[in-house]
Amino acid sequence: MKKQILYNKKNKEQLLEKLNEENFQRITCSFYKYLNISNPQALRDSLYSEWNNLKVLGRVYVANEGINAQISLPEFNLEKFKESLFSYSNFKDIIIKSAIQEGLSFIKLTIKVKKEIVAYKIPRNQFDMNKVGKHLNYEEYHKKIEEGAVIIDMRNQYEGEVGHFKNAIIPNVDKSAELLPKVKELLKGRERDTILMYCTGGIRCEKASSYLINHGFKDINQLNGGIIKYAHDIKNNNVESKFIGKNFVFDRRLGENITEDIISNCHQCGNPSNNHIDCENQACHILFIQCGDCAIKYKNCCSKKCKDFIQLPREERKQIFKEGKIKFTAQISNKIKPQLNKLT
Numbered sequence: 001m002k003k004q005i006l007y008n009k010k011n012k013e014q015l016l017e018k019l020n021e022e023n024f025q026r027i028t029c030s031f032y033k034y035l036n037i038s039n040p041q042a043l044r045d046s047l048y049s050e051w052n053n054l055k056v057l058g059r060v061y062v063a064n065e066g067i068n069a070q071i072s073l074p075e076f077n078l079e080k081f082k083e084s085l086f087s088y089s090n091f092k093d094i095i096i097k098s099a100i101q102e103g104l105s106f107i108k109l110t111i112k113v114k115k116e117i118v119a120y121k122i123p124r125n126q127f128d129m130n131k132v133g134k135h136l137n138y139e140e141y142h143k144k145i146e147e148g149a150v151i152i153d154m155r156n157q158y159e160g161e162v163g164h165f166k167n168a169i170i171p172n173v174d175k176s177a178e179l180l181p182k183v184k185e186l187l188k189g190r191e192r193d194t195i196l197m198y199c200t201g202g203i204r205c206e207k208a209s210s211y212l213i214n215h216g217f218k219d220i221n222q223l224n225g226g227i228i229k230y231a232h233d234i235k236n237n238n239v240e241s242k243f244i245g246k247n248f249v250f251d252r253r254l255g256e257n258i259t260e261d262i263i264s265n266c267h268q269c270g271n272p273s274n275n276h277i278d279c280e281n282q283a284c285h286i287l288f289i290q291c292g293d294c295a296i297k298y299k300n301c302c303s304k305k306c307k308d309f310i311q312l313p314r315e316e317r318k319q320i321f322k323e324g325k326i327k328f329t330a331q332i333s334n335k336i337k338p339q340l341n342k343l344t
């Protein structure tokens with residue numbers, strides 16, 4: 001029997017080259033489901049071999065509590081992909097949401113077994129997935145907004161910075177693990193009010209709503225299908241968006257425009273910009289907002305320090321990094337924390 005391929009072994013250049021050679025359309029989509037998965041590793045391996053054969057790319061998390069997937073697949077394989085997904089009896093009711101704006105979203109397929117599909121890191125006894133917030137469609141959501149409900153953004157601050165619902169509370173956190181205690185604190189005293197939550201695709205609100213209900217909140221509502229479904233629905237029904245700006249996404253596109261408004265500023269010069277970028281210096285790799293002019297000036301880096309560093313010869317960079325002579329820390333905004341990656 002031929003040995004199954006279960007992991008990507010190609011490097012970034014090889015992957016991009018392969019993508020460039022493709023002569024078909026890809027579509028980007030996402031889905032999730034909370035359910036009990038008793039053997040995530042076995043499921044992971046089986047999904048990988050099936051989906052790799054269908055040329056699926058993307059990032060998929062499988063955990064005891066469910067599945068979360070953001071993927072790109074050839075348009076001609078969409079039906080086959082659905083057949084594969086729905087062949088798992090527990091996945092039959094999964095709703096696949098397509099992207100708002102297409103673009104190069106993923107270059108490889110990774111499927112990881114995780115502890116949680118959303119890493120809130122809250123104890124198991126603080127939520128019950130059988131008790132989640134009411135799911136509202138865009139019309140119901142708009143109606144409650146007009147009635148004066150409290151709107152809360154259930155994403156990280158850097159996501160809300162480029163796009164959010166008008167008048168929404170945007171918690172100043174950059175890690176999922178900090179979000180729920182912060183939200184509880186922000187909503188203190190409003191346990192009896194109508195709360196409207198939203199996130200990118202709905203997955204984060206599912207668990208977060210359960211947590212808030214568990215902490216005594218009486219009227220918790222969530223935007224069904226998140227910003228992604230909302231954007232499709234208001235467009236199809238010709239309704240004005242109450243979400244302004246860009247929907248941040250966790251793939252190479254880094255965002256989809258929901259409205260043309262630019263509500264954020266370049267972190268380097270302060271001019272209007274909603275262009276998120278990962279610092280070109282792999283040892284820094286901080287996520288920040290940079291306008292076109294600053295991108296040229298700083299060669300896609302977050303600072304002069306990073307720009308100078310990437311222009312050094314590779315061996316010198318490696319040496320400096322190894323000796324720990326330079327520490328790359330956030331130099332733009334103290335709200336944004338650097339993610340230290342290995343120097344490649």
Ligand SMILES: [Zn+2]
Nearest residue numbers: 266269291294
């Ligand atoms: Zn700028």
Ligand SMILES: [Zn+2]
Nearest residue numbers: 279284302306
């Ligand atoms: Zn940097």
